Amino acid sequence: MTVTLMWEAAAADGCGPRLLDWAREQDLSPMPRRLEFLIAPGDRVLVISWWEQPYDAELPELPDPPGELVRRQVHRWRFVSVSVES
Template sequence: MTVALMWEARAADGRGHELLAWARRQELPVRPLRRETLRAAGDRVLVITWWNAAYDAELPELPDPDGELVARAVHRWRFESVE
């Protein structure tokens, strides 16, 4: 089964580039099948990682950035492939 973990954060005012750079620097202890980093309006950063694992498997996730770098708590979602 393929599981996708999504991590999304909104940067504090004017710190979008810093949050993006921070997210790109984060290393996971295990390499996922795929990892993609995206950005959106409102200084939001999204990181999606894909894993060959059961839906409820323990998988490494990006940590929360320093509280001064983000405007709100990080959002996390887990999805499973249906194909």
């Protein structure tokens, strides 16, 4: 089973690049099968990780960033892959 963890944070004004750097520096040992970092307008940072684990497995997740880097609480979601189409 492939479990996907999504972590999304909205950076404080002018802190988008610092928030992205902070997220990329975090240790997710053991490493997931795939790890992707994305950005969006409004200085939002999204991190998606894919794991070959059961849905309820205990997995390493990104922590909350330092308060001065974000303008609101971090959002987290967990999904299970049902198909891959191209």
